[in-house]
Amino acid sequence: MSDTVAGHRRWTEVPIRGWTPAGRIPRVTFEEARAQFPVLERYAYLQAGSVGPLARGTAEAMLAEQEHGLREGRGSAAQFERLLAEREALREEMAALVGVDADQVALTASTTDGCNIVLAGLGLRPDDEVVTTTDEHFGLLGPLHASGAKVVVVEPEAARIVAAITPRTRLLALSHVLWTTGQVLPVQELAAASGLPILVDGAQSVGAIPVDARGLDFYTVSGQKWLCGPEGTGALVVADPERLRVARPSYLSQQRHEPDGRFEPRRGARRFDPNVTSAAATAGLRAALALRPEWAAERAAALAETFRSALREHGHDVVVPEERATLVSWRVPAEESAGVVARLAEAGVIVRDLPGRGLVRASVGWWNDEDDLDRLVAALA
Numbered sequence: 001m002s003d004t005v006a007g008h009r010r011w012t013e014v015p016i017r018g019w020t021p022a023g024r025i026p027r028v029t030f031e032e033a034r035a036q037f038p039v040l041e042r043y044a045y046l047q048a049g050s051v052g053p054l055a056r057g058t059a060e061a062m063l064a065e066q067e068h069g070l071r072e073g074r075g076s077a078a079q080f081e082r083l084l085a086e087r088e089a090l091r092e093e094m095a096a097l098v099g100v101d102a103d104q105v106a107l108t109a110s111t112t113d114g115c116n117i118v119l120a121g122l123g124l125r126p127d128d129e130v131v132t133t134t135d136e137h138f139g140l141l142g143p144l145h146a147s148g149a150k151v152v153v154v155e156p157e158a159a160r161i162v163a164a165i166t167p168r169t170r171l172l173a174l175s176h177v178l179w180t181t182g183q184v185l186p187v188q189e190l191a192a193a194s195g196l197p198i199l200v201d202g203a204q205s206v207g208a209i210p211v212d213a214r215g216l217d218f219y220t221v222s223g224q225k226w227l228c229g230p231e232g233t234g235a236l237v238v239a240d241p242e243r244l245r246v247a248r249p250s251y252l253s254q255q256r257h258e259p260d261g262r263f264e265p266r267r268g269a270r271r272f273d274p275n276v277t278s279a280a281a282t283a284g285l286r287a288a289l290a291l292r293p294e295w296a297a298e299r300a301a302a303l304a305e306t307f308r309s310a311l312r313e314h315g316h317d318v319v320v321p322e323e324r325a326t327l328v329s330w331r332v333p334a335e336e337s338a339g340v341v342a343r344l345a346e347a348g349v350i351v352r353d354l355p356g357r358g359l360v361r362a363s364v365g366w367w368n369d370e371d372d373l374d375r376l377v378a379a380l381a
């Protein structure tokens with residue numbers, strides 16, 4: 001069952017093992033879905049915030065594409081058309097995942113890719129300002145610095161973000177879920193209240209919590225993290241592609257071009273596709289999306305609350321934001337965080353530290369279970 005405290009859904013008395021939400025019949029049980037991940041047979045794998053576990057079906061889809069390339073070659077017109085068709089199918093699936101139209105989705109290699117595409121296309125100037133927070137990843141901060149605009153950094157609180165807006169502010173650039181603590185920022189509300197364009201880093205949100213990107217100008221997606229896809233996959237939502245300049249054109253950006261490089265852009269956000277994702281990676285991400293159970297987000301939210309409660313009960317200083325996702329962080333002395341991670345790895349528990357912040361972070365996915373929690377707690381004792 002669940003209750004609501006200060007607008008946040010909290011879960012209590014949820015039977016995590018084998019749990020399925022009431023009123024739904026998923027196509028697979030939890031045990032069947034978890035069994036798709038061989039790494040979980042050996043480790044308590046709690047690192048999807050960096051790179052998610054790989055499922056057998058995902059690896060098999062990638063291998064099948066590699067075998068196809070071995071047999072059929074990769075450079076024929078037929079093979080290229082086949083790859084383009086697979087990309088369009090993936091584009092449709094990624095769009096559906098975040099509630100937008102396929103014409104608003106570019107296929108990228110990472111969330112950083114998406115941030116760079118947007119910030120280069122906006123053409124910001126030194127007297128322009130961008131508001132961001134103290135808890136952003138360099139995947140967003142680096143492109144912000146390279147944009148040449150003045151970067152205004154504030155604490156990740158809605159009131160402070162709004163208060164930092166001036167007549168020179170041209171953009172809000174924020175994570176939906178902070179990579180440090182799992183705090184969820186109210187990006188829809190901030191976009192509406194400010195009236196400014198917003199670039200949302202979705203590295204720690206898509207696949208971890210339900211996401212509706214409608215009403216947001218730019219939203220980046222990682223394929224390798226919570227979606228458990230191959231490295232080098234991702235997406236970028238551009239609400240109005242016609243209003244963003246193609247500042248980093250690739251061959252995929254154009255329908256036709258002139259000898260001097262002038263070109264006619266492709267329809268919609270396809271013009272921002274920065275590269276041709278390999279057939280294997282495309283197939284792998286499609287397979288990962290297909291393997292994702294319909295109850296994934298609800299179960300992950302419930303289990304993350306169980307992790308937080310258990311760690312606190314065992315005396316750990318857990319960060320508990322009011323609005324939170326499935327990253328669970330606890331405080332340790334900054335000089336000890338790397339050692340804690342190494343000690344846990346020796347015990348078969350895979351987490352990460354956040355250098356310089358005095359935090360150790362567990363990424364709790366729908367595939368994890370209470371045995372993983374037991375191993376974490378025991379290894380920390």
